Amino acid sequence: MKFHAGRTALICYFVLLLLPIYWMLNMSLRTNSDILSHFALIPTSLTLENYAKIFTDPSWYSGYINSIIYVSLNTAISLLAALPAAYAFSRYRFLGDKHLFFWLLTNRMAPPAVFLLPFFQLYSTVGLIDTHIAVALAHCLFNVPLAVWILEGFMSGVPREIDETAYLDGYRFPRFFLTVFLPLIRTGVGVTAFFCFMFSWVELLFARTLTTTEAKPIAAVMTRTVSATGLDWGLLAAAGVLTIVPGALVIWFVRNYMAKGFALGRV
Amino acid sequence: MARIVLDRIAHSYGVNAAGVREFALKPLTMTWNKGGAYALLGPSGCGKTTLLNIISGLITPTEGRVRFDDRDVTEVPTEQRNIAQVFQFPVVYDTMTVAQNLAFPLRNRGMSAAGIERRVQDIAKRLELDTCLGRRAQGLTADVKQKVSLGRGLVRPDVAAILFDEPLTVIDPQLKWMLRSQLKHLHRQFDFTMIYVTHDQTEALTFADQVVVMHEGDVVQAGTPEQLFHRPVHTFVGHFIGSPGMNIVPAAVAGDRAIVNGLEIGLGRAYPTLPAAARIELGVRPEAVAFSADGRGHPVTLERLDDLGRYRIARVSLAGCTLNVLVPEEAEADLSGGEPRIVFDPDRVNVYADGHLVEGEAR
Amino acid sequence: MEKRENQKAWLMILPVVVVVAFSAIIPLMTVVNYSVQDIFGPNDRVFVGADWFLAVLNDRRLHEALLRQFLFSALVLVIEVPLGVLIALAMPRKGIAVSFSLVLLALPLLIPWNVIGTIWIIFTRPDIGLLGHTINSLGISFDHTASPFDAWITLMLMEVWHWTPLVVLLAYAGLKAIPDAYYQAARIDGASAWDVFRYIQLPKMRGVLTIAILLRFMDSFLIYAEPFVLTGGGPGNSTTFLSIYLVKLAVGQFDLGHAAAFSIIYFLIVLLFSWIFYQALNTIGTGDRR
Numbered sequence: 001m002k003f004h005a006g007r008t009a010l011i012c013y014f015v016l017l018l019l020p021i022y023w024m025l026n027m028s029l030r031t032n033s034d035i036l037s038h039f040a041l042i043p044t045s046l047t048l049e050n051y052a053k054i055f056t057d058p059s060w061y062s063g064y065i066n067s068i069i070y071v072s073l074n075t076a077i078s079l080l081a082a083l084p085a086a087y088a089f090s091r092y093r094f095l096g097d098k099h100l101f102f103w104l105l106t107n108r109m110a111p112p113a114v115f116l117l118p119f120f121q122l123y124s125t126v127g128l129i130d131t132h133i134a135v136a137l138a139h140c141l142f143n144v145p146l147a148v149w150i151l152e153g154f155m156s157g158v159p160r161e162i163d164e165t166a167y168l169d170g171y172r173f174p175r176f177f178l179t180v181f182l183p184l185i186r187t188g189v190g191v192t193a194f195f196c197f198m199f200s201w202v203e204l205l206f207a208r209t210l211t212t213t214e215a216k217p218i219a220a221v222m223t224r225t226v227s228a229t230g231l232d233w234g235l236l237a238a239a240g241v242l243t244i245v246p247g248a249l250v251i252w253f254v255r256n257y258m259a260k261g262f263a264l265g266r267v
Numbered sequence: 268m269a270r271i272v273l274d275r276i277a278h279s280y281g282v283n284a285a286g287v288r289e290f291a292l293k294p295l296t297m298t299w300n301k302g303g304a305y306a307l308l309g310p311s312g313c314g315k316t317t318l319l320n321i322i323s324g325l326i327t328p329t330e331g332r333v334r335f336d337d338r339d340v341t342e343v344p345t346e347q348r349n350i351a352q353v354f355q356f357p358v359v360y361d362t363m364t365v366a367q368n369l370a371f372p373l374r375n376r377g378m379s380a381a382g383i384e385r386r387v388q389d390i391a392k393r394l395e396l397d398t399c400l401g402r403r404a405q406g407l408t409a410d411v412k413q414k415v416s417l418g419r420g421l422v423r424p425d426v427a428a429i430l431f432d433e434p435l436t437v438i439d440p441q442l443k444w445m446l447r448s449q450l451k452h453l454h455r456q457f458d459f460t461m462i463y464v465t466h467d468q469t470e471a472l473t474f475a476d477q478v479v480v481m482h483e484g485d486v487v488q489a490g491t492p493e494q495l496f497h498r499p500v501h502t503f504v505g506h507f508i509g510s511p512g513m514n515i516v517p518a519a520v521a522g523d524r525a526i527v528n529g530l531e532i533g534l535g536r537a538y539p540t541l542p543a544a545a546r547i548e549l550g551v552r553p554e555a556v557a558f559s560a561d562g563r564g565h566p567v568t569l570e571r572l573d574d575l576g577r578y579r580i581a582r583v584s585l586a587g588c589t590l591n592v593l594v595p596e597e598a599e600a601d602l603s604g605g606e607p608r609i610v611f612d613p614d615r616v617n618v619y620a621d622g623h624l625v626e627g628e629a630r
Numbered sequence: 631m632e633k634r635e636n637q638k639a640w641l642m643i644l645p646v647v648v649v650v651a652f653s654a655i656i657p658l659m660t661v662v663n664y665s666v667q668d669i670f671g672p673n674d675r676v677f678v679g680a681d682w683f684l685a686v687l688n689d690r691r692l693h694e695a696l697l698r699q700f701l702f703s704a705l706v707l708v709i710e711v712p713l714g715v716l717i718a719l720a721m722p723r724k725g726i727a728v729s730f731s732l733v734l735l736a737l738p739l740l741i742p743w744n745v746i747g748t749i750w751i752i753f754t755r756p757d758i759g760l761l762g763h764t765i766n767s768l769g770i771s772f773d774h775t776a777s778p779f780d781a782w783i784t785l786m787l788m789e790v791w792h793w794t795p796l797v798v799l800l801a802y803a804g805l806k807a808i809p810d811a812y813y814q815a816a817r818i819d820g821a822s823a824w825d826v827f828r829y830i831q832l833p834k835m836r837g838v839l840t841i842a843i844l845l846r847f848m849d850s851f852l853i854y855a856e857p858f859v860l861t862g863g864g865p866g867n868s869t870t871f872l873s874i875y876l877v878k879l880a881v882g883q884f885d886l887g888h889a890a891a892f893s894i895i896y897f898l899i900v901l902l903f904s905w906i907f908y909q910a911l912n913t914i915g916t917g918d919r920r
Contacts, residue, residue, distance in 0.1 A: 006720035013717055014734055020753040020791065021737065023760045027752055035758055081649050084642035092639035100643065107654050109900045111852045113873040114893035117664075117880050118657030141653040144646055204744045204855045205877075219742040237752060240745045247740025248733070255729050255736075325814050346820040354811035360829040371829075375820035419819060 021244070027237035035233050050238035063218035064242065066132065067201065070215065073136035075196040078143040079189065086151035087177070091160065104145040112205050115141065120209055130212045138206040143196045150195060154188025155181075194254045201247060218243055269335045269349065269427030269460060271299040271322060276331030278317050291317045293484045294330065299462065301427070304454055306475035307464045310507070314484040315464045319430050322462065323350045335427070346375075351420025352430040356437055357412030359404040366391070366400040369418050376423070390422045393453065410442045417450075421457060428460035435470065447474065468508050472496075480504050496552075498617065500624045505550045505617070511580060513617075514556070514590045518549045520618055525549055528586035530565050535614035536627030545620035553580065553593040555615035564610035583609065664890035682891035692892065694867065695875045696899075699851060702785075702871060706850040709790055711843060714797025715835070719827070721802050732802075735795040747859025750788040774861060778868030781861050785869055788856060793849070797842045804838035805831060840911040844904055851900055872896055 027035055029046045054060040088094070089101060119138055120129070128134040158181070166176045182189070207217040222239050278292040292314040299305055307315040320326040321333060324345035333341045340348055351372075360368050369387045378386075391397040394414050399407070404415060413434055420429045435443045451474065454461050465471050471478050472492040479489040480503075488500045499505035505513030518525045523537040527549065541547060558581070567583040567590075579594040592609060618625045668678045686692060722728050741749070756762040756773055765772040774784040812830045821829070854873035857863065863870035863878070870878075876896065880889035 010717065010720040010722075010731075013720075014731070017734060017738065017791065017795070019760065020749045023753050024749050027758070039758065039763055041760075077649065081645040085646040088639035088642035092634055092636040094635070094637050094639040097639075100647075104646070104650065106901060107650060109848050109852075109897070109904055110654070110658075111873055111876070111893065111896050111900065113852075113854055113876040113880075114661060114897055115654075115657045116877065117886065117889070118660035119653075121660060122656055137649070137653055140649045144649055148646060198740055201740065202742045204742060219744050222744065222748065233752065233758060236748060240741075240748050240752075243742050243745050244737065244740065248737060251733050251736045251740060255732050320814075323814075323818065325817065345814075345817040350818065352814065352818050354815060356809060356811060358809075358811050358815040361833045362829060371821070371825075372819040375822070375825070416815065419815075 024237045024240050027233055028241045030234055032232045032234045050234045051242075053235060054238055054242060060221060060239070063216060063221035066211070066215050067207075067217040067219070068246065070132040070135040070139070070207070070217070071197055071200040073132055074139040074143060074200040075193050077136055077140055078147045078196045079193060081140070081144055082147035082151055082192070083182075083189075086148045086155055087181075089148065089152045090155035091163065101148075104148055107145050108142050110141070112141075112203075116205065116209050119206065123210055129210060130214045132215045134210045135207050135215060135217070136200075138210055139200045139203060141206075142203075143199055146199065147192045147196055150192045151185070151188055154185045154191075158184050190254055194250060197250055198247065270301050271428060271460065272334040273297045273299075273318075273321070274332045274334060276321060276328040276333060278314075278321060278326060278328045278330075290484050292321070292328070295486050296331075297479070297486065297489070299428075299460055301460055302458045303477060304451075304461045304475045305463065306471035306478045307462065307481060308466070308468060308471040308478055308507075309481035310466055313481040315481050316432055318481070319352070319432055319462065319464050322428070323352050323430050324348050325352075349423070349425040349427045350430065351423065351426050351428075352432065353413065353417050353420065353434045355433045357409055357416055359407070359412045359415050361403070361405040363404055364401055365396055365404055365407070365415055368404050368415050369396075369400075369422050372419050372423050386422050386424065390418050393456070394418050394421070394449075409437045410439070410446060413438065413446070417453075421453070421459075426459060428462060431461070431463040431465075433465050434463075435465075435467075450474075468510070472508070480507065482507075497615065498624065499550065502548060502550060502619050502622045505552075509552060511553060511591045513550045513552050515619070516549045516551070516585075516588045516590070518547055520547050520549075525616070525618070527588060530586050532565075532611055532616065533613045534616055534618065534627075536618075536629060538618055538625055538627045541618075541625060542620055546622075548619045548622075550617040550619055550624075551590070551611060552615060553591040555612040556590065556592045556609050557612075558592065558594065559608045559610045562608065564608035566606050566608050569607055583607070585609065661890045661893050664886050665894055666887075668887050678887065682887040683895070685888055686891045686895055689888075689892075691867065691870075692872075692875060695870050695872050698868075698870065699872045702789075702853070703847055703850045705786060706789055706793070706846055707843060709786070710794045710797050710846055711839065713790070714794050714842065715801045715839070717794070717798045718801035718805055719831070721798070721805075723806070732799070735798055738792050738795055741792075743855035744859045746788065746792050747856045750784065750791075750856075750860055754784050754787075776865060778865055781865060781869050785857055785860060788860060789850065789853075792856065793846060797846065800838040800842040801835055804835035808834045836911070840908070843911060844907055847907060848900060848904060851903070 026040075026043055028050055029048070030040075030043050031045075031047055031049060034043075034045060034047075089097060115138075123129050123134045123138075128137075162180070162184070163176070166180050171180065204217070204219045208220040211217065211220065218239065222236060273296060275294050275296050276292070277290055277294040279288050279290045282288050307318060309315050317326065321328045324340070324343060327342065331341075332339055335348070360371065363371065366387055369390060370383045373383045373386060387400075388397070391400055394417065396411070396414060396418060399411065404412065407415070417429070417434075420426055435446060438446060447470065450461075461475075463471070463474060472495070476491065477489060478492055478495055480487045480495065482501075482503050488495060488504045495504060495508050499508065499513065502513070502515050506515065516527055518527045518532075520526075520534070520538050520541055522539060523534045525532045525534055532549070565585055567585045570582040570584055570589070572582070572594075573580045578596055581592040581594050583590050583592055590609075618627060665682050666677060666680070668681075721731055738746070751759075753759045754762045754772075754774055756766050762772060762774075772780050774781040808830065812834075813826065816826045816830060852873055853871055854877065857869050857871060858874055858877075861869045863874045876889055876892055879885045879892065
């Protein structure tokens with residue numbers, strides 16, 4: 001009986017989890033006047049008008065493109081910087097290693113709001129404001145420490161004897177790292193990429209502050225839905241639904257590794 | 268109490284891709300006597316852990332009955348059987364002290380506090396755990412943890428059988444030996460039935476009165492270590508037990524003589540009625556072959572010689588068949604030059620038809 | 631095998647140090663710089679020493695925001711951690727249901743934070759929202775834009791909805807890592823379901839729960855986008871948390887020195903509490919203190 005109680009509770013939880021998302025989907029398929037004129041659990045007159053508008057209006061769809069560009073850039077930079085560092089942390093002792101590791105993690109604790117203004121000034125000074133790379137670099141603040149953290153956990157799971165054997169077999173380090181070591185931790189790389197993607201994708205504060213028009217992320221574009229007649233709820237909902245899609249696709253691909261990634265981080 | 272009877276049990280974890288029911292354990296009937304020390308020996312995946320879990324009740328067999336004495340316990344849950352189990356990796360309750368760990372099964376069965384205290388003290392003393400009773404289980408070394416998990420079984424006054432699932436896997440080699448002798452000692456003291464699963468033949472052979480060899484879900488042979496060594500009923504057993512295992516050589520047998528690639532070898536028994544179409548093989552332990560010092564026997568070519576300390580193993584080729592020969596340290600036979608020859612001990616040459624031992628008739 | 635001593639490892643760390651220096655150290659130095667100056671324009675600034683820090687310490691609105699922040703983070707931990715563990719316990723262990731459950735769970739985590747706010751505005755508005763409409767039609771007046779209490783309820787609902795899945799995923803990963811032998815041993819020992827939870831599952835989840843508590847504390851303490859979109863810090867100041875107040879000071883009022891001093895104190899508070907949690911969680915349940 002207990003088993004069934006647990007299962008029932010779980011199903012209830014998932015229903016509650018999906019309700020707000022369903023509601024947004026519901027709104028996105030209706031016109032604004034329809035939404036405001038009557039309340040309906042299940043939409044009666046479906047329309048794809050809102051989606052059509054987003055896909056045809058460049059000021060809308062470029063927001064998605066911008067977001068995807070800086071998120072991909074950030075994921076690539078984070079992984080490239082974190083891979084050698086995580087290897088060093090998992091394999092060697094060196095001056096200040098423990099302090100450095102903790103210091104990296106503290107960056108995860110810094111309130112993003114603290115960095116807003118300095119970031120704006122810094123990127124203005126070097127002329128990077130309103131570029132994709134600016135947002136990608138800013139997101140490194142929290143993604144690089146995270147990537148080092150997760151990758152270090154995976155790398156520590158690979159026996160150190162493998163490195164020694166490879167050196168004895170005459171491998172030079174770069175070749176060893178690329179052809180022997182990376183394939184061994186490819187799950188870890190995938191999990192790390194997922195988390196970098198996720199945290200960069202959901203962040204708004206930096207992305208909004210560091211961009212004005214050219215690299216404006218979708219999350220910031222969404223604040224434009226106020227027109228003369230008030231908020232266009234249908235359009236807003238449709239834009240919201242579309243922000244979920246890339247994430248949902250990514251989770252589907254890494255679903256089997258997701259739980260694993262959490263378990264391996266070192267505390 | 269408790270003689271354990273397995274009555275035609277079989278177990279399947281489900282059907283395979285082709286829709287055929289696959290048996291992890293094929294039907295078997297067996298009796299385990301009270302107070303006996305049994306070993307279940309076999310390579311990984313041979314069904315020995317499944318068998319163990321059926322006895323402890325963690326798995327209900329798909330077919331057959333399990334009886335403890337005359338009580339049918341097939342459907343009885345684990346906690347109501349008087350069985351304890353020690354697992355491959357030490358299972359201790361990390362947040363409890365050693366004493367709390369030992370008291371845990373008694374507390375769950377509603378024993379009085381005074382009774383628990385007495386039992387725990389007694390068992391701790393016998394397991395030499397009395398010095399660390401107050402320590403958290405988490406910080407202990409693997410061997411002490413394993414003793415604690417054994418203690419949780421021994422502490423229960425009702426326990427009739429303790430099952431061991433490769434309990435020494437994670438223990439250091441030196442400690443392994445010590446723990447094993449301690450376990451043997453405890454077995455004599457407590458008189459519980461002990462069923463010990465292992466894939467290590469030394470462990471099984473030095474430990475048990477009865478060894479059950481399993482292969483692909485089947486019990487191939489059950490017998491004393493001696494029987495398994497000298498009269499393996501199946502070539503698998505001969506090959507699996509012994510280091511190196513039994514030499515298996517294809518041959519033709521007529522009466523009390525065997526022909527191996529044209530060479531004639533004398534046998535200790537006669538085999539007048541071998542099945543005609545069967546694949547006939549000879550099984551000879553490396554210990555039953557010797558280099559002859561006087562020029563008798565069959566000429567061989569020496570392929571290599573491994574020194575294993577107390578003895579050497581020679582790999583020789585006899586008319587195209589490779590054989591291992593055990594060379595005792597004191598053997599004077601000159602292997603370096605000339606033509607070495609080997610002789611077989613006819614009484615220790617077994618004949619197998621399609622892998623199964625043929626008894627033969629005394630000459 | 632022991633780790634080898636190798637100072638060349640610093641070369642491998644270098645890219646990370648460069649990236650983080652660019653995105654953390656330089657901005658942080660700017661903040662420190664601001665915090666001791668009064669800035670009127672690009673070339674017009676005065677050194678004011680600890681004045682801004684004193685101002686921050688005496689800022690009554692900031693004290694209120696800090697109290698609110700602590701209340702919020704405490705509620706988040708008290709609700710999300712037990713709830714997350716319970717859901718993780720109810721999760722299926724194998725089969726196709728696992729994949730579906732995991733994907734569903736991760737869904738809220740992958741929605742941009744301001745969209746989270748948007749979803750909840752749409753969901754809770756009395757006129758068009760499913761929740762707001764339903765509650766109002768039950769005869770209970772509910773409006774998160776008017777009543778501070780309703781605003782808090784909505785905010786907590788949103789926060790629990792958004793972040794409990796993270797706790798579930800972590801706890802689930804911890805549960806999955808427990809070998810079957812523990813459950814089997816517990817059955818042989820006659821342990822109850824509660825015993826299994828108390829003596830096996832909970833201790834084995836300690837590591838992942840430490841991460842969960844740390845992450846949830848940090849992120850809830852730094853929360854900005856969701857309440858900003860949902861309530862804008864109102865009604866009144868009732869949902870003005872530290873980050874919202876900070877952005878108001880820095881961007882809204884361009885009060886740089888004040889904001890910078892505030893930032894540093896804010897950062898130190900998060901650091902201090904994370905460290906306390908980390909130490910506390912590492913000693914609980916391990917027994918032998920070092």
